[in-house]
Amino acid sequence: MNIQELYSCFTEADGISIDTRNITPNSLFFALKGDNFDANEFAQEALNKGARYVIMDNPKLVTDRDKMFLVQNTLVALQQLANYHRQQIGLPIIALTGSNGKTTTKELIKSVLSQKYNVKATQGNYNNHIGVPLTLLQFDDETDIGIVEMGANHLNEIALLCTIAQPDYGYITNFGKAHLEGFGGFEGVIKGKSELYDYLEDNHKMAFVNADDPRQDAKTITFSRFTFGSKDTEPNLEISYLPNTEVASIHVGDQAIVSHLTGTYNATNMAAAVAIGHYFGVSFTEANQAIQNYIPTNNRSQWIKQVPFSILMDAYNANPSSMELSIANFAQLTTSTPKIYILGDMFELGRTSEKEHNNIVQQVVETTHTKAFFIGKEFFKAQASVSSESIEFYETLDDFFAQYPAMEELLANKTVLIKGSRGMALEKIVSFLK
Template identity: 55%
Template sequence: MDISTLHKIYLSCSSITTDSRKISEDSLFFALKGENFDANTFAKEALQKGAKYVVIDDSKYHINEQTILVDNTLKALQKLAQFHRNYLKLPVIALTGSNGKTTTKELIHAVLSQKFNVKATIGNLNNHIGVPLTLLSFNKSTEIGIVEMGANHQEEIAFLCEITQPDYGYITNFGRAHLEGFGGIEGVIKGKSEMYDYLLNNNKKVFINLDDHLQTKKSELISRFSFSSQDKSANVFINEIKADPYVSVKHENEIIQSNLIGIYNAPNINAAITIGKFFEVSNHLIKNAIENYFPTNNRSQLSRKGSNELILDAYNANPSSMKAALQNLIELPQTNKIAFLGDMFELGDESYNEHTAIVESMKNQPEIEFYFVGKEFYKTKTTHPNFHFFSTFEELKMELTEKKFENKYILIKGSRGMALERIVELL
C-alpha cells in the first residue's frame, strides 16, 4: 500500500497508537516489533477492542480488509509521519541537546500557546517512534508544532530531522551524556550538531544562545535569531539572572519570576522568551506563561517533607547536569545541606572516571553531607567524613530507616533507572 492511501486511512481514524493496551474506538493500531515482543500477535485483539484498522508486517496475522499489510510497520509509521507533516505544511520547531530538552520544550509550548494553537511532544516521546507519533498528533487546527528529539548515537538526529523537516531548531547544550553510544564528548557534539547540518542545508533558521560559545561557533553559517545575557547585540537581551532558589530573569525592564530551581534553568527560560519574541507573543503573555509554568516528573521540583526542604531532580542525570545541580546547591545560602546522588547511566568506558570526578570535586565542600548510591559510585568509595557510599538502593533504605532528618536542605539527583524519588518516602 502506498503512503498516500495509508494517510487517507489514518485521517479516517480517531487516533493512532502502538500500544494494544490503549486502543480507543476507531483508532489506527501499528503493530511494532521489539527485542522481546511482536505486536503483530495483538492484531485480532486490537480489532476486538475497537480499532478501525491495524497495520501489520506479518501476513499470518492478516484477518480481513481492516488489517493492512506492509513490509515493515516501523518504517511505514515513520513514512506516514513525514507525509503527514508535509500534508499539514505548518511551522515546526525542533529541539535537542544533552540537558534541559523537556523543560525547554514545555516552556516554549507554554509561551507560544498564549497566542497560537500549539501541539508538542508529550512527555519524552522523542525517539524514532515517539517523534513520528508526535507529528501524527498534529492536525489541521495546529498552528505550530514543537518536536523534541533525543539521541544516544550518531546519525539519529539527522534521521529524525529528515522525518520532521523542521523550519526552526534549537540545541540546548552539548553535555557529557550518552557517552557510551556517542563515543565520547566529541561524538556528542557531532551527533547533536546534525540538527545544525539539516537547518543549514535546507536554509532554515536556528535559535541560538550567544553565551554558549560552542553553539555560537557551530551555528555561524545558519540564519540565526539569538539571545544573550552578555552580548547586547543579540536579538533578545536578558538584563539580569538570579536564582534564590527560584530562577528570575529581567528582560526589557520586566522581571519574570519562574517556578524553576537552579541557575542552570536560566537558558531554558531565555530560549522560551526568545522564541516567543520571534513569533510576536507580547511581553505580558510571555511573562504570564513562564510564571505559571510548574515543573513536573521529578524535574527540579522544590517541595517539603516534614521540616525538610527538597530539590527533587531524579528524572535523569549525566555528568553535566549533575555538576550543574551540585553547583547550584553549593551556591544556595541555606545551611544543613544534604545531597543524595545516584549513578549516571550510559557512560560506557568513561563511567568510572566520570563518577570519580563528581566525588573528587565534592571533597572540598564540608558544609554538605553526601550519600552516593549505586554500583558505579560505590566503585569510587573513599574515606571522607561527609561521604557515605551504598552499592544498592536497598542498602541506603536500611540506613535511612535508622536516621531522622530535620531542618535539612536536600538535593536528590540521579539517572531515571535509579528511581531516587523513592527516597522522599524514607525521609
C-alpha cells in the same frame, strides 16, 4: 499498501495506537516489533478492543483482510506516514535537542507560545524514532505551531528525526557529557546533536541560538539564526540573568521574570523560551505570565516542600554535565537548614564511567562539607579514594534504606538535593517519606 492508502486509513481513524493495553476507540493500530515482543501477534486483539484498522508486516497473522493491512516494515510505515502528514498540514515546526534541559525547555516554549497560538508539543519524553512520528501525527489543522523534542544516544539519530519532522526552526540547548557510550565520547555528542544544525543549514531554515554559548555560536555563524544572550554578544534579543538564592530569574525588556525553577541552567532555558516567543510576537508581559505559571513536575528541578522536609528533586535523569551544574547550584543556595546530597549513578557513560563518577565525588568533597550519600554500583567503586565521615556510599537503594529505616529522622529539617539517572529510581526516597 502505498502512502496514500495508508494516509486514507489514518484520516478515517481517530488517532494512533501502538499498545493493545491502551487501545483508543476507532484508532489506527501499528503492530510494532521490539526486542522482546511482536505486536503482529496481537493484531486481532487490537481489533477486538476497538481499533478501526491494523497496520502489520507479518502476512501469516492476517485474519481480517478488510481491516488488517500489510506493509514491508511497520516502523518505517509509521515514520513515512508521519512525514507525509507533516507535509499535508504544513505548519511551522520547531525542533529542539541537546544534552540537558530539552524537556523543560520544550515545556517553557510551549507555555510561552500558547499565550498567542494553539500549540502542540511532544508529550513527556516521546522524542525517539517512535515518539517523534507519534508527536507529528497529533498535529492537526487547528495546530498553529508544533514543537518536536528530539533525543538521541547514537550518531545519525537526529538526522533521521529531522528527515521525518522537517523542522522549520531548531534550537540546541547545549552539548554535554550525555550518552557518551553510544556517541563514542564528547566529540561524538557534539557531532550527533549538530545533525539538527546540519539539517537547518542544508535546507535554509533558521536556528535559535544562545549566543553566550561559544560552541552554539560558532556552529551557527554562517546561516540564518536568531540569537539571544548578554549584551556583550550583541544578540538579537538581550537577556540578563538575575541572581537569586533559590529560583531561576531573568530580565528582558522591562520585565523581571521569576520562575518556579531552580539553577542558572534553567534561567538559560527560560531565556530560550522568551526569545522564541519574542520572535513569534509574544510580548514579554505574556511570556512572563506563562513562565510564572509553569510548575515543574516529573522530578525535574522540582522543589518538594512539606514540613519538616525541603527537597530539590532532580532525579528524572543525570549525566556528568547536569550533575556538575546541579551540585554547584545547590552548593551556592542560601538555606535556613543544613544541606544533604543524595546522588545516584549516571548511566550510559561506557569506558568513561569510572572517571566521571570519581570526578563527581571529588566535586562534592571540594565544594561542600555537608553530608552526602552516593548510591549505585558506579559510585560505590569510588569510595576507596575518599576518606570522610560526612560521605557515605551504598551499592543499591535498598542498602541505603536498610541503613536508614527512619528516613524521616535523617532528612527532617534539612534541605536535600536528590539527583541521579532515571534507572536509579531515586524518587522512591520521596515516596518512602510520604
